[in-house]
Amino acid sequence: MRFPDLPEDVERDAHACLQCGYCNFVCPIQLDPDHGFESYRVRGKMYHLKQYAHPGLFARLSGNRARISPEFVERVYNCTACGYCQVACHVEIKFNDRWEQVKEWFVKNGIGPLDRHSALRTRVIAKHNPYDEPHETRADWIPKTAKISKNPEILYFAGCTASYRQQKIAQDATKVLDAAGVEYGILGGDEWCCGSPLIRTGQTDIVTDEKDGLVHHNINEVEKRGAKTLLTACAGCFMTLSHNYPKYAGRQSFEIFHMTQFIDRLILEKRLVLKKPLPKKVAYHDPCHIGRHFGIYEEPRRILNAFPDSHYLELPRNRENSQCCGAGGGYKIQFNDRAEYIASLRVQEARDIGAEMLVSACPFCVTNLTGGAKKAGIDMPVAELVSLVAESV
Template sequence: MEIQKLPHIEQYLNACVQCGYCISVCEAHHQTPWESDTPRGKIYYLRQLDLKATGAMDKVLGRDIQVSPEFVDAMYKCTGCGNCEAVCHANIPLTDLWETMRNWLVIHGYGPMPVHKTMAKKVHQVHNPYNEDPKKRGDWWPKEVPRYNPPDAIFFAGCTGSYRQQGIPQNGVRVLNRAGVRMNILGEDEWCCSSPLLRTGTDSESLDCALHNVEKADGMGAKDMIMTCAGCYKTVSMDFGRYYAKAGQNVYHFSQYAEKLIKARKLPLNHEFNHTVTYHDPCHLGRHMGVYDPPRNVLKAIKGLKFVEMTRSRESSRCCGAGGGYKSQYNNFAVRIASERIRDAEATGADVLVTCCPFCVVNLSQGAKAIGSKIKVMDLADVLLEVTAPIEAVPASAAAPAKPAVAATAAPKA
């Protein structure tokens, strides 16, 4: 197939000094032996493609670079974690570059991978990648929590929260309800945030989702929007504004809202959580959005909880392996990466690994199971559900029973 002109990425391709700093941090590359799967290898390949596309010296130099299936595969063997960008000596915006190139591959018929094509089709048809009934989208809402009209905050569960990991948004709204937050959901009118489409290059399919969600959310009259999914959070708070229409609400990740409530002494931290806890930064929340401190501040505010940090944390956090459409196409690799992250957590002596994203919870749980780890993987919402239980109630978790704390509320530690 004839090669089409690449997007305007020459400045980035030229900026690469081939230092290779990006190689050792790339978890996806560690699953394969090929240099061509590394960030540096992909940049080198793109450079050759770009030269070929100019056509000037091809005949003289005998260049015959093609968009091979192996190159397409390499472009999709990437979790979009952004670790390469965090260490890049030349400050190349690699996360965006990978997405730009995936989009180019789709436009020119080389991508996406088969499973991503199916996902995009389903999002178009039923507004979620799981092919679930859109009419049942709001069924996860816990019956005991009132819904308000108009609400103060819209709770955006996302597709995974709505259909696969319902416990996380359920626990999220239960916790927020205990702090008196008046919420509602879009229900059937909540469509996929379009993150799976943007990350895999099928951007053109995502416009409807973004516009629909913004329009319906604006119609509810809420001032805030809260979400427990890190992928939804990045997409709604950043990508909607970049590409489509900015959300009309203040968009919060659950960890940020919980931190705000604790600071305002509205969230009753009634119980101790007597565990050694470490925290995994979801890439879409940490490296991509800079939300590092709120989840840590929430955890440190809980009595009895001993917080320990992994060696690789915050900007240098190891990816769990679930993002960028990688898990859906290369599940075995994704679970192996998650097992590595579990080993990081075990090395701290923690018995509980907390994170803030349903994708991370699923993949890390599978990674723990694969290596027979005893560490318990929990979402922050699950922990807060336990420690905010009314004093007289029995905490919900099967973990060690929590004791009433000395203080009913506590400000976050520094």
């Protein structure tokens, strides 16, 4: 079946692809031996798109045209949005946006997303979170002891994972802000899903809708309070709020910081002093959505170095070359076993350098790496950096 033309950027980049294959050695999907063959590879998918957009002479004469099959759609959704192919690409294809454009094109033409991604859509519309939890309980994580200010310039955006699944991380974030004497507020029950799992799976219509869309709702809530700064500990929320929101809303009326950036600044300004050493020998895992996507590499490391009498261990694959935990891009939601397999390899990497604990800076990475440790049968606690900081202030 023929669908309307590919988005212009995608078609242009499919042509630009050299078929050189440097991207083949970095994609986390290939770490699973069952999903390492060409149709799962970035190079294979780009060739398929190129042939679909502009078949060669033989294909045109013979009528053997490339088609967009359900199998091909499934291959494209085998992606964690880790951004490694963009780093590796020898013609600098902007894959971070391109894969999302391809998925958006699938959705517009009724051939995407995959079944579990569609369920996300239903849940987010009904309950404003992808976990099918009641919206009324969204703010239940907020500790009674949190020193919430009235009309503060700074707001904390917890995100769905920390609000419903990793509540300690959100609670620890308030503990850190309180320890530093920061005046802040919390969106709490007025916060909706940032839209990350929908955007990464091509379901952008309900995110961007001018009336009921998540983008406009969340921005309006921040602007209504006159806040100037939004903080989040979630790497997925950070990427969505920083990269997608200004694009969709056409404006940027407040600053956005990831908690690692903000804590780093508090430590540099001596407003926050870490008093206790790290609890164990920790290795730091770079979340893709703050690392490769935004270059936030040194802030978390400076925080780890600020713990007294301790140092952290560097994983062999780090910073730009960090290995994805396997959770992002809607991959874990659709392919949980495969996502945890990828995470298990990262846990093994940490064990092999003698780490006793893996630390990251994203609630979703913490969840998947914890699953990966279990899958690998390795006793490796996984912590959020903000929680280690909270234990040390």
